[in-house]
Amino acid sequence: QVQLVESGGGLVQVGASLRLSCAASELTFSSYTMGWFRQAPGKEREFVGSISKNYDNTYYAVAVKGRFTISRDNAINTVYLQMNSLRADDTAVYYCAASRYSRGVTSADFGSWGQGTQVTVSS
Numbered sequence: 001q002v003q004l005v006e007s008g009g010g011l012v013q014v015g016a017s018l019r020l021s022c023a024a025s026e027l028t029f030s031s032y033t034m035g036w037f038r039q040a041p042g043k044e045r046e047f048v049g050s051i052s053k054n055y056d057n058t059y060y061a062v063a064v065k066g067r068f069t070i071s072r073d074n075a076i077n078t079v080y081l082q083m084n085s086l087r088a089d090d091t092a093v094y095y096c097a098a099s100r101y102s103r104g105v106t107s108a109d110f111g112s113w114g115q116g117t118q119v120t121v122s123s
Helices: none
Strands: 003-007 010-013 018-025 033-039 046-051 058-060 068-073 078-083 092-099 117-122
Touching (some): 003 092, 018 033, 018 117, 033 068, 046 068, 058 068
Parallel strands (some): 010 117
Antiparallel strands (some): 003 018, 018 078, 033 046, 033 092, 092 117
């Protein structure tokens, strides 16, 4: 069974940076598209970004493009989400997800999920 474990969340101030990590196991990591989603209180889970298995394609939600960067290291089965210029509306639980598809931009594209890590941005 695929296991995804997020880490790196926390409480930061507006304008700060944070890097989330997601360690994957029980899968051939290099064969999966990896994604990040988030869910704020009272809102539906939304797509943040994804990266293809061969590093060659990344996709971002409009709300985070230019501020967030996804990267991965297939040698250590880890995907990252670098978040810069954080805003209060970035506050959410952030989830890592894995997809067998070559491109993933919706929740339905992803079959495996982590437990989430809380990011709180205070003003």
